Structure formats: structure tokens, C-alpha cells
Amino acid sequence: MQKKxxxxxxxxxxxxxxxxxKMVYENWQFNHEMGRFKYxxxxxxxxxxxxxxxxxxxxxxxxxxxxxxxxxxxxxxxxIAFIFFILFGIAYGMVLWNRNEKIFLKKYPYGRKTKA
Numbered sequence: 001m002q003k004k005x006x007x008x009x010x011x012x013x014x015x016x017x018x019x020x021x022k023m024v025y026e027n028w029q030f031n032h033e034m035g036r037f038k039y040x041x042x043x044x045x046x047x048x049x050x051x052x053x054x055x056x057x058x059x060x061x062x063x064x065x066x067x068x069x070x071x072x073x074x075x076x077x078x079x080i081a082f083i084f085f086i087l088f089g090i091a092y093g094m095v096l097w098n099r100n101e102k103i104f105l106k107k108y109p110y111g112r113k114t115k116a
Contacts (some may be wrong), residue, residue, distance in 0.1 A: 021103055028104040036097050044093020046087050053085040 007015070015080055060073040062083075 021107075024100045024103045025107060028100055032104075036094070039097050040090045040093030042093070043096055044091070045089035048092050049085040049087075049089020052089070054083050056081060056085070091095070 027095070057073075057078060060077075066074045
């Protein structure tokens, strides 16, 4: 059994980019029908913003437990952090939308016919 040759960083980047483009070509028409804002909410706020907020909150609570006197994490800070992560999640979703739109239109400038 042969071992796979070890790829350089550039080759790994190219391979990931090709896999990402393939995924965009296969799914973009369905995702595009969702609309820009719903896409940004789903893939930005819900899949990046909220999970990142929970990870951040756990880290802050653990830090608060061990460093009791130097830093307090309270409800006010949690609300501000939640709003921050939701807003940046939406911004991230918009960036994803624009990137995927550009990738899709590069190959299919006039759209792609769906299979009937």
C-alpha cells in the first residue's frame, strides 16, 4: 500500500479552493433562492455568530472562575457580546454570499438551468 505524497501548503490551498468551488457550483442556486439576508442569517449569524458567542461565554466564565477579582463577566457584557457576534455573523454571511456569487458567476455568468 502506497503512502500519499505529502502536499505543500500551496497545493493544499489549491485543493481546498477547488473543493469549495465544486460545492458552490452544486449548491449555489438553492442557496441563492434563499435570498441575501436569509443566507447571511443562516450561514453567518446562526452557524458562526451564535456558536462563537457560546464558546466566548464559556471561556469568559472559566476565566471569571479562576480570576475572580480581576475580571467580572456579567449579564450586561453577555448581551453586548451576543449583539456583537450576531452583527459580525451577519457581516460574515454577507462576505460569504458575495464570494460564492462571484465564484458561481465566473463559471455560469447567465445562471444554470435546473433539472426538471
